[in-house]
Amino acid sequence: MTFEEYCIKKKINSTAFRTHEPERWQEWKLQFEQMHPNSFTEQKKFLINETRRKYLLVNTLE
Secondary structure (H helix, E strand, C coil): CCHHHHHHHCCECHHHHHHHCHHHHHHHHHHHHCCCHHHHHHHHHHHHHHHHHHCECCCCCC
């Protein structure tokens, strides 16, 4: 799973996140690539929720 796929799974708009917070996005991407997705989620749990609220991925098919 790539970091972009992980963002989709977590309903985070990766493009908006990368555009508005490029340094944080890149830091998270590097960390994600070095650990299991579940470990990443546990480590960033509260930050993921905050990021999702800022960059919510809206499903246009619903």
